[in-house]
Amino acid sequence: GESVGLHLPTLSVQEGDNSIINCAYSNSASDYFIWYKQESGKGPQFIIDIRSNMDKRQGQRVTVLLNKTVKHLSLQIAATQPGDSAVYFCAENKVADKLIFGTGTRLQVFP
Amino acid sequence: EPEVTQTPSHQVTQMGQEVILRCVPISNHLYFYWYRQILGQKVEFLVSFYNNEISEKSEIFDDQFSVERPDGSNFTLKIRSTKLEDSAMYFCASSERQGWGNTEAFFGQGTRLTVV
Structure with a gap:
């Protein structure tokens, strides 16, 4: 079946370090991917997208970064800041109108 | 910066009651969407709407759900007879053009629906 999933539910990083959030997808027909950031009590906020x-x-x-060979997507955040703390979702699109979201990774930034 | 606004921010309703969730999309946008997020779970697609008709809907969007654009500014989601499992955060989104690869879609802050 098709799925978009995340390897780690929670990622803790120190302020100033780089963060890497990973996502795996199983549908090779997907041609567009988006990363969203969701802060507590808010809607998904567009971060960055990439075409296949x-x-x-x-x-x-x-x-x-998109690796189509292994169907892997990652989001790298440089010099992570406390304001980056949120849940990050990857989403894929293979049919116009419909996004399929992954389950989300919570990023925690500590001083 | 333009934004999608949703009202109310929190709605509590009794099981079996009808609810209407309201959204005001960004003014020049033509494509509208509803998504929902059950607490702690991923965001799920419900329905997309363009030119006064549904363009796509998911399995979740059954006969209990309907959408409407009653005037030039509002976009509503109606749940006719709410069930406990309808409790979730409901997000409205809008985009200027069709296709997620062509334009950025903006999400509202969400309406938290609690069915008791």
Whole structure:
């Protein structure tokens, strides 16, 4: 079956360190992936996206890597800050309109 | 910055009652969506809406659910006879163009529905 899942439910990092959040997907037909950040009591907030014809995309302090060979997606956050503490979801799109979300990874940043 | 607004932020209702969740999408957006998130679980797609009709819906979106754009600004989700398992956070989203790869979609803050 198709699924989008996350390897780790919780990731704890020290402030200033880099964070890497991983996501596995099983449907090779997916052609678009998004990372969302969700803070407590708020809706998902777009962070960065990547199309399947790309391997890497960089934003401000964030980088998304896509490895289609092993169906793996990662989000790298440089110099993690306390404000980065949230739940991070990967989501895939293979049909227009519908996003399939993963289960989420909670990122905890400690001083 | 434009935003999607949802009301109410929290709704408590008795099982069997009807509820209407309201959303005001971003003004120039044409595509509208409802998602839900049961506490501690992942965000799940419910329905997408364009040009005054449903373009896609999930298995969750059964006959108890309906959506409507009653005027030029509001987008509503109605649950006709609520069940305990409908308790969740419901998110509205909107986008300017179709296809998640073509445009960023914006999510509202959500309405927490509690069915007792």
